[in-house]
Amino acid sequence: xxxxxxxxxxxxxxxxxxxxxLSILRLRYIANKETLQRRRAYCRMEALLLSLFDDxxxxxxxxxxxxxxxxxxxxxxxxxxxxxxxxxxxxxxxxVAYHSGLVKRLLQEGRSPIAWRQAKAVYFLGLIREPQVLxxxxxxxSSGNMFWFYPSVIALARNDLRNLPQVLEALKHRSDWTEHxxxxxxxxxxxxxxxxxxxxxxxxETSPKIVRLAFAVMAHFGYLGSESLLNETILTSKDRELxxxxxxxxxxxxxxxxxGLDLALQDPDWEIRxxxxxxxxxxxxxxxxxxxxxxxxxxxxxxxLRAAETMLKLCKREELYTILDDPLEDLYAQDMLRYxxxxxxxxxxxxxxxxxx
Amino acid sequence: MARILILDDNIxxxxxxxxxxxxxxxxxxxxxxxxxxxxxxxxxxxxxxIMELLLQGQDGLTLLQTLSCSPFSYxxxxxxxxxxxxxxxxRVAEYDADFLxxxxxxxxxxxxxxxxxxxxxxxGRSL
Numbered sequence: 001x002x003x004x005x006x007x008x009x010x011x012x013x014x015x016x017x018x019x020x021x022l023s024i025l026r027l028r029y030i031a032n033k034e035t036l037q038r039r040r041a042y043c044r045m046e047a048l049l050l051s052l053f054d055d056x057x058x059x060x061x062x063x064x065x066x067x068x069x070x071x072x073x074x075x076x077x078x079x080x081x082x083x084x085x086x087x088x089x090x091x092x093x094x095x096v097a098y099h100s101g102l103v104k105r106l107l108q109e110g111r112s113p114i115a116w117r118q119a120k121a122v123y124f125l126g127l128i129r130e131p132q133v134l135x136x137x138x139x140x141x142s143s144g145n146m147f148w149f150y151p152s153v154i155a156l157a158r159n160d161l162r163n164l165p166q167v168l169e170a171l172k173h174r175s176d177w178t179e180h181x182x183x184x185x186x187x188x189x190x191x192x193x194x195x196x197x198x199x200x201x202x203x204x205e206t207s208p209k210i211v212r213l214a215f216a217v218m219a220h221f222g223y224l225g226s227e228s229l230l231n232e233t234i235l236t237s238k239d240r241e242l243x244x245x246x247x248x249x250x251x252x253x254x255x256x257x258x259x260g261l262d263l264a265l266q267d268p269d270w271e272i273r274x275x276x277x278x279x280x281x282x283x284x285x286x287x288x289x290x291x292x293x294x295x296x297x298x299x300x301x302x303x304x305l306r307a308a309e310t311m312l313k314l315c316k317r318e319e320l321y322t323i324l325d326d327p328l329e330d331l332y333a334q335d336m337l338r339y340x341x342x343x344x345x346x347x348x349x350x351x352x353x354x355x356x357x
Numbered sequence: 358m359a360r361i362l363i364l365d366d367n368i369x370x371x372x373x374x375x376x377x378x379x380x381x382x383x384x385x386x387x388x389x390x391x392x393x394x395x396x397x398x399x400x401x402x403x404x405x406x407i408m409e410l411l412l413q414g415q416d417g418l419t420l421l422q423t424l425s426c427s428p429f430s431y432x433x434x435x436x437x438x439x440x441x442x443x444x445x446x447x448r449v450a451e452y453d454a455d456f457l458x459x460x461x462x463x464x465x466x467x468x469x470x471x472x473x474x475x476x477x478x479x480x481g482r483s484l
Contacts, residue, residue, distance in 0.1 A: 050376050053463060077369075084370040087462030180442075187441060220442060252444075 041073040049081070052092055059092055063099030071102050075124060078102075082127050094128045103130060110136035119148040126155020134159060141170050149174065150181070157185050164196050165204070172207050182213040183220050194223035201229070212245045219249040227255055234260040240269055247275035254283040265291055270300040277303065281310030289314045296323075296333035304332065308340040359474050360384045360401070364391055364408040365437075374407065377467055391420045398429045405474055409459075410438040410445065418448055425452045435473050437461055 048062045066074055078093055085093065097103050109121035110133065122140055125133035133155055140152025149170075157167045167185070171177060186193050197214050200206075211233075218226040226249070233246040247264060257280065264276035277295050280288055292314065295307035311320060320341065324334055361383050365371040368389055375385040386403075388394065391412055406424075410417030421434065434454035438445075441458040449456045455473055457466065 046372075049373065053373070053377060054380065080367055080369045081373065084367060084459050084461065085463055086460035087465060089463035090460065183442070184439075 037070075038073055041070045042077060045074065045077045052096070053089065059095030060099040062096050063101075066100045068101070071100065071105055074100060074102055075106070075120075079124065079127075082124075097124075097128060103128070107132055107136070115143070115145060115148050119145075119151050122148075122155050123151035126151060126158050129158055131159060134163075141166075146176055150177075154185055157189060161189060161192060161196050164193070165200055168200060168204075168206060168210055171213075172210055179213055179216050183216050186213075186217045187220065191221045191223065194218050194221050195225060198226060198229065208239050208242050211242060215242075215245045215249040219252040222253060224253060224255070226253070230255070231258060231260055234264060240272060244271055244275045247272065247279050251275070251279035251282045256283045257285070257288050262291060265295060270298075270303055273298065273300070273303045274306050277306045277310050281306070281313045284310070284314055286314050286316075289319070293323075296336060297330040301336075304336040305340070308333075308336045311337070312340055312344060358382060358384055359404045360386075361405045361407060361470070362386050362388065362397070362403040364388045364394065364406060364412070366390065366409065366411075366413045373463070374466065377463065378470065381467065381470075383470070391415045391417070394420065395423070395427060395429070398427075398432070403432060405470070406432050406434045407437055408434065410436060410440040410449075418445070421449070421452050421454060433473060433476055435470075437466065 044065070045062075048057065048065060051057045052059065052062055074097075078097060081093055082090065103125065106121040106125050107130075109117050110125065112118045112121070118136070119140065122133060122136055125136075137152045137156055140148045141156070143149050143152075153167055153170050156163045156170070171182065186197070194217065197217060201211060201214055215226070215230070215233075230246045230250050230253075233242055234250065237243050237246070243264070247261075250261075261276050261280055261284075264272050265280070267273055267276070273295065277292055280292055284291075289311060292307045292310045295303050296311065298304050298307065320337060323329055323337060324341075326334075361378055363371045363375055363385060365387075366389050368387070371387045371389070375387050378385045386397075386401075388397065391408075392415070408417060408420070410421075412420070417436070417438065417440075421436075424430065424432065424434070434452070435457065436449050436454055437457045437459060439459045446456050455476070457469070
């Protein structure tokens with residue numbers, strides 16, 4: 001009885017082991033088959049892509065060569081190209097996606113209960129500005145998952161400029177986005193986004209973070225229409241972060257001197273003084289040198305550095321050497337000026353002051 | 358025949374540009390990472406470098422700075438990048454490199470390459 005039981009156990013273990021071994025072999029076979037299929041599909045698609053860009057074939061001719069089971073590979077294959085290309089080359093790839101039935105399939109996947117699949121579908125459809133994606137975005141926009149939320153926001157933003165208030169509303173309720181990400185969301189909309197953004201800011205009450213983002217976007221596009229808003233913010237805003245960003249945007253846009261800069265140069269906050277003197281350096285003229293000169297004697301090192309850099313941009317070299325030679329001038333100011341001149345490469349003309357050393 | 362080096366970690370994009378440029382008669386080589394860039398430039402002479410600023414594990418701007426201070430400052434550089442901020446563009450301009458922001462139109466890029474090749478090089482410029 002015991003021997004029979006032992007035999008039975010050994011036999012069972014043998015069967016189980018062989019079953020596990022066979023399953024592993026089967027899984028390996030499936031994985032290898034999948035890799036092989038993917039590689040073949042990629043090779044074929046790469047050849048077709050080159051033919052498409054050489055105008056040897058049309059988009060629908062490529063689409064005809066794609067089997068239904070290869071649509072996932074096509075989606076993966078097209079994605080990096082769609083992210084890098086625009087214009088005629090982009091349109092050709094979008095036509096392939098439509099003719100092959102990929103768009104139709106992704107519209108179905110956009111309703112999938114599996115979040116990651118839905119996010120992938122929404123991202124792809126957003127990238128090609130497919131209008132039918134809009135009804136699918138709602139769950140993503142209300143999701144706490146950033147890998148689902150941001151593709152949905154990008155899809156919404158890219159689809160139509162009229163969706164901008166909804167994009168801003170969605171961003172208003174999130175805190176995990178950086179300014180850089182915000183700018184990249186709007187960057188691909190083109191310069192037309194700036195007047196719409198400006199109008200939206202004028203109509204609605206938004207968070208300071210959104211306003212800062214708007215400044216960054218306008219500076220990114222070099223949009224000069226934002227001058228009055230920046231002017232007003234620099235003059236009247238009580239939010240220091242907002243004033244600093246406005247001054248930085250002013251500096252990037254090279255909008256020239258105005259009285260707000262003068263006030264900001266005398267602000268008790270050192271970061272505002274830094275931003276103001278930098279803005280003066282990028283947009284001022286030689287006449288405004290006198291405004292930067294007092295800041296050379298500022299108590300803060302950064303302010304002195306930016307003031308020296310501004311004077312280097314605005315003044316003639318002779319005037320700077322006069323400051324260096326002036327025995328009544330502040331030693332810290334002279335030291336900073338000397339440092340900036342040395343760094344810039346004009347050190348050979350400056351006689352070192354050994355007394356300071 | 359002009360020799361072009363493409364440095365981009367998006368290998369699909371790099372290979373696409375390379376194939377199109379090869380078709381136009383250029384000798385093209387693709388690199389995925391910038392670590393061996395200087396070694397490669399020591400071994401072979403190139404006329405144009407097309408590079409991305411957002412490289413994995415390396416900052417393209419630092420690489421550009423290294424290049425401008427190296428003996429290979431004659432090399433003309435065209436930046437084709439997703440990094441499109443005003444500050445980055447200004448810094449690229451400081452190194453006398455040209456800038457095209459991604460997404461880029463392939464045909465437009467191919468049309469512009471001969472123009473970039475004709476541009477005055479870094480040689481003789483004090484950096």
